[in-house]
Amino acid sequence: MTTNPPRQKAGRARSGDAGSVRTLERGLSVLSALADFGEATLTQIARQVGLSASTASRLLDTLRQQGYVEWEERSGLFSVGLRAYQVGAAFSVRNTLLGAAQPEMQALVDDLNETANLAVRRAGEAVYVHQVEARQMMRMFTHIGAVAPLHCSGVGKVLSAWLPEGEMRQLLGAGPYPAYTPHSLTTLATLIRELEAVRAQGYALDDEERELGVRCLAAPIWDARREVVAALSISAPTSRFPKKDIPEMLERVRAASHQISARLGWRP
Structure with a gap:
């Protein structure tokens, strides 16, 4: 014979439920504190939210596993993760990067019939946060949340090129960098020269790197503070994107990136 557990009275939580709610509250307070800091150490976060270092560490580890927090091993700094970015974007699409970019990316793809990508920088990588696919039978495709190296991707170069020099060098490290193809840039000296060219010309090219x-062409997206917050790119097989078409492609990608930037409050 089996018996049903006693029915819980309305308005009261079991002790286990209360503990879960308390843990959730603490986790959200940690995430909020991290958003205020931008980047912070474990000690800073624990002190800000009034928790022990061990408790804060457990909460941060759980948030990392779920993608809400990222940790940079070299510096020991925590930062808000991509999943938190995606949740925030869902709150108010119109006023977010994704909301500003979507119509321009769609128009770009309608015009060029090549895949458009949107990427942001997270720690030492470029992260794809949005994509509009082309209608071609053979088209470029990447998963949202996929990462690309900074040294050999158009979006990665754009997201690195406008950083202050000290921050740029710290981010890139000393090299050498992995060679994905014979065209990949593998030394810091060649990469720095490339990024100087990107800054001067206002766009980046991944030329089979x-x-x-x-081949991929990328342009910066600026915000109201005149900071590069994202990179917009068009990717295509070299058979459909020969070098002679770079000026025409650049004109269209740059126009789209300027429109997105303007929606974010940027003024040239």
Whole structure:
């Protein structure tokens, strides 16, 4: 014979439920504190939210596993993760990067019939946060949340090129960098020269550096503080994107990136 557990009275929580709610509250307070800091150490976060270092560490580890927090091993700094970014974007699409970018990316793809990507920088990588696919039978595709190296991707170069020099060098490290193809830049000196050219010309090119047979052109997206917050790119097989088409492609990508930037409050 089995018996049903006693029915819980309305308005009262079991002790286990209360503990879970308390843990959730603490986790959210840690995430909020981290958003205020931008980047912070474990000690700073624990002190800010009034928790022991061990408790804060457990909460941060759980948030990391779920993608809400990222940790940079070299510096020991925590930062808000991509999943938190995606949740925030869902709150008010119109006023977010994704909301500003979507119509321009769609128009770009309608015009060029090549895949458009949107990426942001997280620690030492470029992270793809949005994509509008082309209608071609053979088209470029990447998963949202996928990462690309800074040294051999158009979006990675754009997201690095406008950083202050000290921050740029710290981010890139001393090299050498992995060679994905014979065209990959593998030394710090060559990469710095490339990023100087990117800054001067206002765009970046991945010329079969990540994958043979694929060319990518990327332009910066600026915010109201005149900071580069994202990179917009078009990717295509080299057979459909020969070098002679770079000026025409650049004109269209740059126009789209300027429109997105303007929606974020940027003024040239």
